[in-house]
Amino acid sequence: MNSPVETLFNLIDHTAEILEEELDCTYLEAIAETGENLFHEDILQPELSEVTKKRLKKQYVELNFESYTSEDIRKGLQLAILKGMKQNIQSNHQMTPDSIGIFMSYLVGKFLVNKDKFTLLDPAVGTGNLITTILNQLPFKKVSSVGVEIDDLLLKLAYVGANLQKHPIELFNQDSLDPLFIDPVDAVVCDLPIGYYPNDVRALDYQLCAEKGHTFAHHLFIEQSVKHTKPGGYLFFIIPNGLFESEQSNKLHPFLKEHANIQAIIQLPESLFRNENSAKSILVLQKQEPELKAPREILLAKLPSLSNQTAMENMMNQMNAWFNENK
CATH class of the missing domain: 1.10.150.470 (DNA polymerase; domain 1)
Known part of the structure; x- marks a missing residue:
């Protein structure tokens, strides 16, 4: 059956x-x-x-x-x-794996544990799989969601999925790096689109614009997301492991220092990815606001293989201990 x-x-x-x-x-x-x-x-x-x-x-x-x-x-x-x-393989047609979406839901629930009601933005919503995974995993929270996607077919699939799952998500069909007419949100989730942004003129509007040549789109997505987050709000990004060592990272470090506190960097199991070069981590930021203190220590973790139940339980216990101390 x-x-x-x-x-x-x-x-x-x-x-x-x-x-x-x-x-x-x-x-x-x-x-x-x-x-x-x-x-x-x-x-x-x-x-x-x-x-x-x-x-x-x-x-x-x-x-x-x-x-x-x-x-x-x-x-x-x-x-x-x-x-x-x-x-019909296209580079922009990729979906966040379920295991990562469920782990992101856990992190969103933990960092926003005191909020029964909050606003959530995914600026690269794609087919809506990541945002609906999170909404399904947090059924007791009242979440107002917004998604932005330049590909009209992916957005239509996100719209259909949201309707069938009864999630009232507001969806915008546009380049996420153009001006967004969206109120600042409590939290952002994004599986960052990796690569160069072709619109050099638009990139000039950003602090993270490259000195020469094309700017990394994933850097601009981080800046746009921070801009559209309320002071004290949280941002959850799926990032390439080499984000902070890349050729354009010299601007990223001071930008983050000025605008956000790094809360967590969690390396995802390499078994989830095709090879070492495509492996990713989750970066959690909190947008700065007056009187807000950085965590005493950043949550740094390397997730074991998800099939290793004992190692996974140990890791979750360590993370829960961090939350108890820092939140």
């Missing part, structure tokens, strides 16, 4: 394949279309033949959608999106 996630994936997959063929679109576009149908409980594509509409309706009706949890829906949708991304 299939698990709820497999059942949902199979439905999304089968109906997306039908729509892909009938609408002559990509599989990822077809996922967005079938997601819209599921949400509206209707067939929204007028160009489909009556036979196809009946086939789709039969599959949708057989699935009692209301009986599935938000997390089942997120995972089922995620599996279909991953299948679509493998078919």
